[in-house]
Amino acid sequence: MSKASLERGLNVLREQMDTPTAAFFSACVHCGLCAHACLFYTETCNPKYMPVHKLEPMRRLWEQEYTLTGRIKKLLGLSRPITDGELAEWQELVYNTCTLCGRCSLVCPAGLDLTYMIRKLREGMAAAGHAPEGLIGATTRAVKLGSPMGVTLKALQAQARHVKEDSGLDIPFDVEGAEYMVLLSSMEIINYPEYLQAIARIFHQAGKTWTISSEAFEATNSGIQIGVSDIAAELVQRVVDAAEKLKVKTIISPECGHAYTAIRWEGPNLIGRPFGFKVRHILEVLDELREQGLLRVEGVEDARMTFHDPCQLVRRGGVIEQPRNLIRMVVKNFVEMKDHGRMNWCCGAGGGVSANEEATEVRLKAFRRKKKQLDRLQVDGLVTACANCRIQIEEGLEENDMDMPVIGLT
Template sequence: MSTPATITPIFPTFEQVCQGFGSQIGMLREMAPKPTHSAEVRVARAIDTLIAETNADEAVWLESCIHCGQCTTACHFFQATGETKYAPMRKMELYRRIYQREIGPFRWWYQLITSPIKLQDLEDLQELVYDSCSECGRCTMVCPMGIDTASLVHHLRSALVAAELVPPELSALREEQRHRGTVFGASSDTLLQMVKTISEHYGVAIPVDKASAEVMVLSSAVDLVANGNGLLATAKVMNHLGVDWTVCTDGFESANFGLLSGDMTLWRQQVEPIVAAAQRIGAKTLVIAECGHAYPALRWNPMLKSEDLPFDMVFMSEYMGRMAKEGRLRLSPLKGKITFHDPCKTGRRGGAFDEPRAVLKAMDADLVELPANREYNWCCGGGAGIFLLERATRLRDESFKIKLNQVNATGASMVVVSCASCRLNFEVGRVKNHWDKEVASLVELVADHLIEPPAAATAGAHA
């Protein structure tokens, strides 16, 4: 049911949320830990990490590049700047050199003709694997050799974690999540306070820590410390559907700075309590909040055997799409011409294209597709933590213009997104470019257009 007109919204607008995050991000740079090891140790640890993570797939990819340049046509950072160093194939050069010198079949030869890796080499690598790669997978899609550059970049991020070369913003959040289990201070107490606020002000119930439930829902720090509209909207949708659901205080945070930084240990540390909570309550479905990188953090976690889990993991847009296809979401029409931005992780790398469009169809939306959409969709430029990095501002701003021009070409007045990272980047781009487009969250749009089912239907649903 939609929020009654008499209720005054108490949460900040998303533009205000972006401003708040901007000030907090500035403080993160000052909080980042300093390196604690010598240059020699840091280099050795980086090399050892890459060797440990290089298996048959990685070896084949490193040996297979034919330097055809197809990946450059797909990379938003290269296309936006024209600078050759941002070509995806160039980002692999140091990895290939380490592979050839350390474990390749002709390592004895490469040790003679190539120089040893130095700390400066790793420092130079930072810009290529953190600042100018969102791991969107577009280059992989067009590579004639099937090289998964995004996966190789992630291994390089792991090496830079070992070398204590994580960008300061990501490093500070990684340390916070590793030692405190929070992101921007969002703890279980923060969750409970937000649940109380939503209940008291909006009259929307959010079941917390039920002993058993069919559906377990995740939230995110964006909802809890900056803008409760995402959690409020999610609760409205779940209650509208009449499903047996809950949020668990010991497993609620979607954000995973282990994945973003390349810290495999932290990646596991953040996933394990979520999985344990879902298993404890007997959940059949785990719904991941509108947080793009949380999708691969859970769905493709290398430490998990998803086929052995007793529950299904789906993104919020996927879940709503399923409900829409079943006719369980009753929505009023959405006025005006809109377009939809497919998040890279859930779309191109996850294949969830039809579900969000089923939701928009249920709202009878006048959807105009972007010139490049679905698997051909261009990244917004802020994924994989890039929207947090100050030094990546130029790259992020330039690559976003590709998206801006494509949205303009549709003639839509609103662009709908289903990822908080995308939304943050779109909102910042909107303000910087004095853009006249509205940026909207899919789950919040759905919550605003819910139609309460007839009393008879409601009674039948709960019978």
């Protein structure tokens, strides 16, 4: 990369320096607890994967330019400048071995949010040209085509026709004044089309009006994953514009963890104003329907089942009891993993890791943590509520010769 690219990345990192950043680097006591909360460290025992170590380039820049001691050390030649080669080396640590799951942040005794800091570092890495090719491609497709996987409106409409053929139910597009506007992730459209039919059946039974926008049906926000806030804001704005055009009351985020974080928790900050509508995850909506007596089921699953908590939905999003309320409606023998809820272990593929081919080997190593959880339980099947988690878990089970169905809760 050129000297100009390096300086552009460092300038973006300088822009990221704020009060929380100063508090983080000043308060961190390097106790190492974050390491034992990170599955990339626990499953490899490689010290370079310690979460706090991943922030080292940003810490050095902060020390050198924003602290008196650091400035003196820099003048005396006692500290090294950040180089382009160093940022290139750190790409693996920042993108391949961090899913932004937040477990390290949860255990930090000083209350420091490492996920927040990694997001900031990714902004500088992307500006310097050190984001993975897979994420660059996904982000480019999201901006140009509206989907990181290149899924078009015609592909979605084809799936809608299949739902009509199978169930007799129409998938409503561009209905003004509907109560709900449903978002989908490309993975659900391509890998798990049964999700769309489930939505149609549930809302038909509940008597709720809903629609899909032909202008903004994609929930995935690649700008969040790669670390470019301008792109993240552009993708959020598309959804907001569509919701306001259709005058809907609530946007529903699908079974996708980071999409929920992007639109509900970060969306208003990204576009600089509050929404004029509610944002709910599909499980929140389903649990509300359950409370209203509108969610009726028949039969019960006798198999021994457990639930994998998607990090962005549960740990960082607070949707903890809703999936359990729903599972207990249909599963007779539901058992929890040893670490569950807020403390559940990540699947190993979030935060853009799954879009990064060079991370495949370490991603599957990280899955061993989930394998240990499942081995201990001896369950017949696993339920989750994130398409990305589902793909990673299915691949991990296959890699480890484990025969177990993985089911989306919706």
